Amino acid sequence: MYFYTGRLTEKSDVYSFGVLLLELLTRKKPFSYISSEDEGLVSHFSTLFTQGNLPAILDPQVMEEGGSEMEEVAAIAVMCITLRGEDRPSMKKVEIKLEGTQASRGHEGDNVRNCPWTADGGRSEVLSRQYSMEEEFASSSRYPR
Template sequence: MRLTEKSDVYSFGVMLIELMTRKKPFTYMASEGNGLVAHFATLFAEGNLSEILDPQVMSEGGNRIDEIAAIAVACVKLRGEERPTMRQVELRLEAAQSPEEFEANGDIVANSPLACGAGLTSRQYSMEEEYALSARYPR
C-alpha cells in the first residue's frame, strides 16, 4: 500500500469518527458485522448518528455535529479521488466553528487566524500564538 495525501485524509476522517464516538476502530464491531467507520457512515446516511455518538459530544457539539460528521464521512470514502483535500477539510472545519470558541475574557481574539471574519485564508501562525490558543482549553 502506498501512502498518499488521500490516505492521510482517510486517516483524519477515522480520527474524527473516533473523537465523535469515543470508540476505537480496531475493537468496534456493530451487530451487522460492520466496523466503526462503515457503521458511522451508514448511521449518518440514515440520520441516526445519535445511536453511535458519545453523549458528551452530542450535548456539547450542538448544531455543528452534523457538519463535522459530514466532513468525517467525506474523508473516509472508499475511493481516494472522492475524498476532499486536507485544505478543503480545513476550510469546512473552520466554517463549522462557532465564534464563542475564540473568546478570551469575553473578547474575540481579533488577531487570531482562527477568529471568524479575520479575513485570513491560512492558519500559519507562530508557536507563541499556538501556545496561547491551546492554553485556553483544558487538558
C-alpha cells in the same frame, strides 16, 4: 487505507484524519469496534450517517457539548473516510470546512454547559466532573497514538 491499496497517497492522510474524527465523535476505537451488523466503526458510522441516525453512535457528551455542529463535523468525517481516494477532499478543503463550522458557531461557544473554562481562558467556579471536548482533545494530544 494502506491495508486496502498497498499505496500511500496524500489522500491517505485525509482518510486517517477522518478516522480520528470518528474516534473523537464516538469515543470508540476503530480497531476494536464491531456493530451488531458486523460492521467496523468506519462503515457503521457511514451507514448511520446516511440513515440520519447519528445519535445511535455519537457519544452523548459530545452531542451535548457540540450541539448543531456535530452533524457538520460528522459530514466532514464521512467525506474523509470515503473509500475511493479520488472522492475525498484535500486536507486544505477539510481545514476550510472545519474553520467554517467554527466560524458559524460564533461566540455561542462561550456559553457551553459544563465547560470549566471562562471566555477569558480562566477556570470557572462551577466545575463539572466531565471534561469538555477541548480539554479531552488537549489531554489526548499529549499521548502518542
